[in-house]
Amino acid sequence: MTLAGLSLAYLKDRALNTALNILLLTLSVATLVILVLFSSQLAERFERDAQGIDLVVGAKGSPLQLILSSIYQVDVPTGNIPLATVDLLRADPTVAEVIPLALGDSFRGYRIVGTEPAYVENFGGVLAQGQMFAADYQAVIGAQVARETGAGLGQKFVGSHGLSGDGHDHEETPYEVVGILAPTGTVLDRLIVTPVGSIWAAHGFAPPPAEGAAEDHDDHAGHDHDHDHDHDHDGDGHQDHAAHDHEDGHEDAHDEHAEAEPEHAAHAGGGDLEVTALLIKYRSSMAAVRLPNFINKQTELQAAAPAVEMTRLLSLLGVGIDAVRAFAILLMATSGLSIFVALYSALRQREGDMAMLRVMGARPGAIFGHIVLEGVLLAAAGALLGVAVGHAVVAASAASFPQLRDMGLTAARFETAELVIVMAAIGMGALAALIPALKVFRVDIAKTLADTR
Amino acid sequence: MTTPAEPLIEVRNLRHEIDGRCVMAAPAFAAAKGEHTLLLGPSGSGKTTLINVITGLITPTSGEVRIAGQLMSALPAAQRDQLRRRTIGVVFQTLRLIGALSVRQNLALAQRLALGQNDSTAIEALIAQVGLTHRADARPRELSQGEGQRAAIARALCARPAIVVADEPTSALDDANAIAMSDLLLATAEATGATLLIATHDNRLRARFDRTMTLAAPQVAA
Numbered sequence: 001m002t003l004a005g006l007s008l009a010y011l012k013d014r015a016l017n018t019a020l021n022i023l024l025l026t027l028s029v030a031t032l033v034i035l036v037l038f039s040s041q042l043a044e045r046f047e048r049d050a051q052g053i054d055l056v057v058g059a060k061g062s063p064l065q066l067i068l069s070s071i072y073q074v075d076v077p078t079g080n081i082p083l084a085t086v087d088l089l090r091a092d093p094t095v096a097e098v099i100p101l102a103l104g105d106s107f108r109g110y111r112i113v114g115t116e117p118a119y120v121e122n123f124g125g126v127l128a129q130g131q132m133f134a135a136d137y138q139a140v141i142g143a144q145v146a147r148e149t150g151a152g153l154g155q156k157f158v159g160s161h162g163l164s165g166d167g168h169d170h171e172e173t174p175y176e177v178v179g180i181l182a183p184t185g186t187v188l189d190r191l192i193v194t195p196v197g198s199i200w201a202a203h204g205f206a207p208p209p210a211e212g213a214a215e216d217h218d219d220h221a222g223h224d225h226d227h228d229h230d231h232d233h234d235g236d237g238h239q240d241h242a243a244h245d246h247e248d249g250h251e252d253a254h255d256e257h258a259e260a261e262p263e264h265a266a267h268a269g270g271g272d273l274e275v276t277a278l279l280i281k282y283r284s285s286m287a288a289v290r291l292p293n294f295i296n297k298q299t300e301l302q303a304a305a306p307a308v309e310m311t312r313l314l315s316l317l318g319v320g321i322d323a324v325r326a327f328a329i330l331l332m333a334t335s336g337l338s339i340f341v342a343l344y345s346a347l348r349q350r351e352g353d354m355a356m357l358r359v360m361g362a363r364p365g366a367i368f369g370h371i372v373l374e375g376v377l378l379a380a381a382g383a384l385l386g387v388a389v390g391h392a393v394v395a396a397s398a399a400s401f402p403q404l405r406d407m408g409l410t411a412a413r414f415e416t417a418e419l420v421i422v423m424a425a426i427g428m429g430a431l432a433a434l435i436p437a438l439k440v441f442r443v444d445i446a447k448t449l450a451d452t453r
Numbered sequence: 454m455t456t457p458a459e460p461l462i463e464v465r466n467l468r469h470e471i472d473g474r475c476v477m478a479a480p481a482f483a484a485a486k487g488e489h490t491l492l493l494g495p496s497g498s499g500k501t502t503l504i505n506v507i508t509g510l511i512t513p514t515s516g517e518v519r520i521a522g523q524l525m526s527a528l529p530a531a532q533r534d535q536l537r538r539r540t541i542g543v544v545f546q547t548l549r550l551i552g553a554l555s556v557r558q559n560l561a562l563a564q565r566l567a568l569g570q571n572d573s574t575a576i577e578a579l580i581a582q583v584g585l586t587h588r589a590d591a592r593p594r595e596l597s598q599g600e601g602q603r604a605a606i607a608r609a610l611c612a613r614p615a616i617v618v619a620d621e622p623t624s625a626l627d628d629a630n631a632i633a634m635s636d637l638l639l640a641t642a643e644a645t646g647a648t649l650l651i652a653t654h655d656n657r658l659r660a661r662f663d664r665t666m667t668l669a670a671p672q673v674a675a
């Protein structure tokens with residue numbers, strides 16, 4: 001039995017009070033930890049996924065939706081744009097690179113992205129096995145896709161309509177896995193990339209650009225899906241798919257049922273090929289001034305800068321985050337006060353013990369230390385429990401909301417900010433114990449011991 | 454430094470006043486190693502005050518206290534604490550067992566503070582000696598007054614101090630236990646060669662002690 005053991009014994013002796021104080025601190029620390037994990041991981045993920053991309057061009061609609069769907073692969077696209085836009089922008093001298101994206105299909109919830117190898121290169125994607133796709137229906141899969149689906153090289157799979165994995169299967173040619181990427185820590189890990197032509201072909205188009213739009217845009221005869229698509233290119237992707245009726249039934253109970261089906265990259269009615277969005281890299285800073293305006297003047301197109309949209313999103317979220325953080329800090333201050341009150345009143349009843357400890361030879365400094373330790377132990381328990389609860393909540397959120405997991409949210413990572421929170425909580429516990437502990441230097445041993453209470 | 458002849462406790466011209474009132478005036482007194490002394494006197498005569506002076510918890514108004522040859526009033530606080538920790542075991546009138554700890558833990562803490570280490574065999578033996586083996590895990594508030602006193606005595610003895618000072622250690626005990634307790638104190642003191650000073654007005658103990666020291670009511674003494 002040491003003085004440290006005595007600190008523990010005192011905490012155990014008023015177990016209910018101790019538990020409540022720990023609970024209070026756990027709540028505040030957990031809240032702060034959750035905020036830290038969310039904001040740091042999301043901000044970092046935002047940055048990594050948007051690396052190298054200066055501008056996104058897509059169909060008119062919400063710019064944020066365009067960014068979310070084409071860079072982070074979380075929302076449905078705003079619509080499709082003519083393939084001709086690619087050449088138009090590639091001809092622009094201020095543009096360094098144009099990467100087309102054709103979205104709309106998925107395999108077991110992993111998006112199939114029709115694109116070019118430049119897309120993979122943008123994220124520093126390196127093949128772990130196999131080779132880059134060279135022909136239609138060849139697919140290169142991200143590290144997470146390979147891990148979760150267990151797909152290996154040569155594996156054949158059939159893409160299904162829609163981005164959420166609950167659409168019906170295409171009854172056409174299966175894709176073949178020709179390459180598996182090493183993990184990049186970016187959106188690429190959970191994508192299946194293939195030539196744009198695969199997407200066109202999957203939707204009944206011959207890969208070479210068709211000549212002229214001979215057919216009526218509204219004629220859906222060429223579309224071979226067995227349910228009724230309401231292809232409406234007004235850019236309001238969310239709205240027009242609300243009317244989308246699945247007749248074939250959903251086999252799983254995903255909460256993404258409500259998610260609207262995105263547009264198919266290839267327009268079913270005409271011979272004119274389309275893509276979903278273009279990722280643009282500038283050659284010169286001049287482009288930033290001129291290009292977005294130029295694009296937004298086009299009737300069908302809109303340009304959105306990831307940096308601008310994400311800053312806007314984060315500042316919107318930021319207000320909420322600041323409010324929650326302020327609340328959590330208030331909660332922590334409250335728990336500090338509560339520890340102070342608990343120790344202060346406990347020590348009033350323990351003056352006799354303190355005197356006795358002095359008689360038994362404990363130095364005042366040692367007794368002071370053991371009281372401060374009591375506050376520190378309490379705070380440390382609350383802080384560590386708070387970190388555990390915070391991570392558990394994040395793990396549970398990532399497990400129950402696939403969107404969060406897809407955004408890269410993981411509980412298996414610790415931030416230095418968490419260490420700061422834990423240290424702050426422990427420091428606060430020590431501080432709360434400091435004033436009550438000073439009592440030991442004022443206690444009159446003889447008088448206290450003579451007291452018969 | 455302490456030869457057997459040199460007294461372990463030595464008191465001279467001791468007087469203590471509170472608010473100008475003399476509350477304790479002790480006759481000259483010395484106790485050698487291994488001597489057992491009963492400190493007698495009516496209630497309010499200053500027995501507890503004298504014990505506080507001897508243990509260095511109170512600095513007397515005048516007079517000298519030497520413990521193991523060292524003048525208490527000349528020692529800085531830290532050294533006085535150290536001398537008390539190494540040399541004296543105290544049983545207080547109000548027991549002062551630590552409520553958050555079991556009997557066993559109370560003993561272990563005292564031993565740890567005095568010796569810097571724990572010897573659980575010695576503790577168990579002592580607990581058995583005071584007849585508390587079945588109550589070793591009990592908290593002080595769960596003990597009867599007599600059990601508490603026995604626990605406090607065991608705690609004072611567990612570091613095997615050279616001096617054992619006890620203030621009314623048997624006031625709440627029945628005859629059998631009072632005799633058993635004083636026998637325990639005497640036997641332990643005998644075994645360890647400790648010097649024993651017991652303040653009491655319990656006449657049952659009188660016959661068992663070779664020496665007594667009597668405090669008169671201070672008003673009379675002054």
Ligand SMILES: Nc1ncnc2c1ncn2[C@@H]1O[C@H](COP(=O)(O)OP(=O)(O)OP(=O)(O)O)[C@@H](O)[C@H]1O
Pocket residue numbers: 447450471476477494495496497498499500501502503546654
């Ligand atoms: N802190 C104090 N303030 C004022 N008076 C005190 C204080 N401590 C002791 N006294 C007084 O000093 C006198 C001696 O007290 P003390 O406790 O030493 O007596 P005692 O012999 O131990 O008595 P008892 O046998 O009842 O325990 C008493 O009159 C007491 O009221």
Ligand SMILES: [Mg+2]
Pocket residue numbers: 500501502546620
């Ligand atoms: Mg007394």
